[in-house]
Amino acid sequence: MPELVGQDTVKSIVFQLLDKEYAMEVDVVEGIEKLMSITRVPKTPSYVKGVINLRGVVTPIVDLRERFGLETKEMDDNNRIIIVSLQDFEVGLIVDAANDVIDIPLRSIEPQPEVVGSVESEFISGVVKLDKRLLVMLNLDKVLQPLKRVSSDEY
Amino acid sequence: METNQYLEMFLDESKEHLQSCNEHLLELENNPQDLAIVNEVFRSAHTLKGMSATMGYEDIADLTHKMENVLDAIRNSKIEVTTEILDVVFKAVDYLEEMVLDIEAGGTGKKDVSELVSILNRIEAGEHVAEASSAAETAAAVLEEATDIPAAPAMDYDEFELTVIGQSAEQGFTAYEVTVELREDCLLKAARVFMVFEILEKSGEVIKSIPNVEQLENEDFDEKFTVVLLTKEDVGSISAKVMKVSEVEHVQVLPIYVESLKEEKRAKEENASKLIVEEAETKQKPAKEETAKQQSKRSTAASHSNKTIRVNIDRLDVLMNLFEELVIDRGRLQSIATELHNPDLNETVERMTRVSGDLQNIILNMRMIPVETVFNRFPKMVRQLARDLDKKIKLEIIGAETELDRTVIDEIGDPLVHLIRNALDHGVESPAERIAKGKPEEGTVTLRAYHSGNHVFIELEDDGAGVNRERVLAKALERGIITEESAATMTDKQVAELILASGFSTAEKITDVSGRGVGLDVVKSTIESLGGYITIDSKEGQGSLFQVQLPLTLSIISVMLVELDKDIYAIPLSSIIETAIIQTSDIMNAHNQKVIDFRGNIVPLVNLKDIFEMEDGDVRSDGFQSVVIVRKGEKLAGLVVDSFIGQQEIVLKSLGNYLQSVFAISGATILGNGQVALIVDCNALIK
Incomplete structure (x- = not known):
């Protein structure tokens, strides 16, 4: 992550999807919420679960499992919504669980290997090996491309 | 001087003045003979010059100064209004606008105005109006003579000032021209000026000064300055009081007689208009009548002006946002009250609804321009x-x-x-x-x-x-x-x-x-x-x-809430003609399109659940369907919904930039129970 040169570590939030751990910088995270009632929005890609009322702001919710094309499961108590704030919008991401916040040494971030599971590689900005954990760093700008014209080919 | 705090005010007022310049110039183009309009433009330009000089925007001050000179020449009939001259003046105003916008955008407001300035200079010198110049020159000479005769009151007064002086004379005030000379070795000229002003303002009202107040404050004058004072006191006491200020060398107090000033002015104007009569005899009368009319209009407009304050629009936006929150909570209170059936609570909620309704009207009105x-x-x-x-x-x-x-x-x-x-x-x-x-x-x-x-x-x-x-x-x-x-x-x-x-x-x-x-x-x-x-x-x-x-407004709208497969949707009342419950047997088919006969019109039916790709619970078993008849322009459509919930005022919220365009959804709102409801965009549903 070139913009972080000059710092030794990057504080990141680690969360879980299926059996893998992912990470994203803490700077973009506005908060972590428990599941709340979601209003469906028709005619949107299936990974857009709908919108929630986040303290007066209507916030869209994306199911990361579906976004990555992973198998879906019933929501349970562990599920969390991570609210991230990008350039000009906020989106909530549904994850299986939010595990912890860690400092990732910049040196340990490596470019993604050729094959990383089933997650589409364009969503990944790098991988981190910490002790025995393997963390996948997400490229949120790619994961959350604004839906300009919602057409059928996105289903 | 710390000017930042005044910047906003400067920008606002500059824009106002430029706008008024534009308007009056356009007016002037239609009535080139109406010198009163030139005066208006001149006044705006003059204020702008003063403000920009104070704020340190030299280029603006420069250009306005040159523009002012040209306008001055026009109103003194030295040059004649032509489209070419107006073009240049318009261009100058354009430049000024650009510079002001530049300042607003954080720039320096600098711009190369030398070319325009030189054109203005040439116009002022009368180059473009060669034929008219000989006639105008004689007129100018006559004017100069006229001004030279009454030597005593040296200042020029515009119409507004004359009116003020005249009106105060009726109320027993006398106008004096007080010329104060400071000692040559005076160190703190600005301080002395301040003291003189303070004394004068205690005994009356200062309506004008030469040089103007800003120049005085900046000590931008020699030893002498002159102010016009309206007071009930006599000459002797005024000069005695002023003399008490130390380092004042000499005070001269001259009474101003409005009548003589007016006559002088009239003489000037007559001289000027005589020329016009010679050139365009026919146009003269209507133009003059119009002038009179416009002047009376202007003065009544001035007397009707309300007291206003400038409020930053951001504050109004914050107020609006807070009020929106209140509307959401009001909705919530209403729904709680209906559940509890407590008469006291109901009454209170009803009162609150009324008051907040009034509040809403006022806030909305405040945002109206x-x-x-x-x-x-x-x-x-x-x-x-x-x-x-x-x-x-x-x-x-x-x-x-x-x-x-x-x-x-x-x-x-x-x-x-x-x-x-x-x-x-x-x-x-x-x-x-x-x-x-x-x-x-x-x-x-x-x-x-x-x-x-x-x-x-x-x-x-x-x-x-x-x-x-x-x-x-x-x-x-x-x-x-x-x-x-x-x-x-x-x-x-x-x-x-x-x-x-x-x-x-x-x-x-x-x-x-x-x-x-x-x-x-x-x-x-x-x-x-x-x-x-x-x-x-x-x-x-x-x-x-x-x-x-x-x-009329975008943020709070009335909607009809309807239910679709356990979700609540809002349909703007402005699109709704009426709601109806129709028998399933009344639905007809026309080219694969379901239609109903609605008051003699064939209205196509749109099943919202199909549109929104929801699982259809199929046609309701009791054989009736709830339909909302909506319109777009002259076209109608019937939206089939599960059930009606009721009418409510809601606050329009956007879905955010992530979901930029969702088909047939124009936004969302938050209901009383905290749930989000989507707003149906009827325009998208009717082709």
Whole structure:
């Protein structure tokens, strides 16, 4: 992550999807919420679960499992919504669980290997090996491309 | 001086003054003989010069100063108003606007004005008006003589000041010219000036000073300065008081007699008008009458001005947001109260609803500003465009006082510019063509705004060529917007509306005025994004009428809440004609389209669940269906829903930038129970 040169570590939030751990910088995270009632929005890609009322702001919710094309499961108590704030919008991401916040040494971030599971590689900005954990760093700008014209080919 | 805190005020006021310059210059162009208008422009320019010099924007001050000189020459009849001169003055105002905008954008407000300044200098010197100059010079000489005779009161007074002096004389005040001379070795001139002013202001009112107050504060004068004082005290006591200030060398107090000043002024004006009489005898009388009329209008307008304060629009936005939160909570309270059936609670909630309703009206009203703020830049634009296009066009503005929410005002400017450009470029024909068609040489474009119900209408009408059916159809076919078969059956109105379709531009010649490919479809989409509609009515050869319908406000709307598969959706009341419960057996089929017979009209049915791709719980078992009849323009449609919930005021919220355009959803709102409900965009459902 070139913009972080000059710092030794990057504080990141680690969360879980299926059996893998992912990470994203803490700077973009506005908060972590428990599941709340979601209003469906028709005619949107299936990974857009709908919108929630986040303290007066209507916030869209994306199911990361579906976004990555992973198998879906019933929501349970562990599920969390991570609210991230990008350039000009906020989106909530549904994850299986939010595990912890860690400092990732910049040196340990490596470019993604050729094959990383089933997650589409364009969503990944790098991988981190910490002790025995393997963390996948997400490229949120790619994961959350604004839906300009919602057409059928996105289903 | 710390000027930052004044910057905003400076920008606001500069814009106001520039606007008034523009307006009055346009007026002046129509009545070149009316020197009262020149005075207005002069006053604005003068204030602007003073302000910009104080703020340290030298270029603006420079340019206004030169402009002022030219205006001064005009009002002293040294030079005559011509279109060429006005062009230059307009250009100067343009430059000034650019500089002010630059400052607003954080720039330095610097711009190379030397060329314009030299042109202004030349005009001032009378170069462009060679023929008139000999006559004007003699007049000027006469004027100078006239001013030289009464030596005592040395100052010039404009009409406003004369009125003030005259009025105060009626109330027993006498006006004095107090000339104060400070000692040559005076160290703190500004301080002495301040002391003198303080003394004078205790005994009366200072209405004018030479040099002006800013120059005095900056010690930008020699030893002498003169002020005009209105007071009830006599000469002796005034001069005695002023002399008490140390380092004052000499005080001279001269009474001013309004009558003599007025006479002098009259003499000047008569001299000036005599010239005009010689040149244009016929025009003189009506022009003078008009002047008188306009002056009386102006003075009444001034006396009616209300007390206002400037409030930053951000604060109003915050207020609005807070109020929106309150509306949401109000909804919640209402729903709790209905569940609890407690009479006291019900009463309180009802009262609160009423009060907050009033509050809502006031807040909404506060955000309303007249469309004038958008309209007032058009006359100049039309003038310029007409000259560029070599056409004669008159712009009429009706209903500029109509008020609209600020958010709408902010957005409506560009589409209107586009429409006007379109009307000027493609609508109104060239003078030769118009004469050939037997129309008056000068084309008329009318811009009209008015309220109707919960909407504001803005109409743009021109008496130009109108929409050419064949050409539009040919073009639409060529672009693949319509098919041959549909072309034949289209009504004239439908054809006219084709020019709003995307990818359509009828101009055969691409000009830089309009027709850069983006065309009117942008106008249409902008207006629709504001929750409005645009329609076109056009008669070939007689002109076109573009009608834009806009909602009064955007943030709080009345909706009908309906249920669809356990989700709640909101349909704006403004689109709803009525609701109905129909028997399933009344539904008919026409070409695979379900329709009903609604009060004699065949209305297509739209099943919202199908549209939104929800699992359909199939037709209700009791054989009845709830239908909301909605309209778009003149077209109707029946939206099939599961059930009606009720009517409510809601706060419109956007879905955010992530979900930029969801089909048939125009936004969302938060209901009393904290749930989000989506707002149905009926416009998207009716083709």
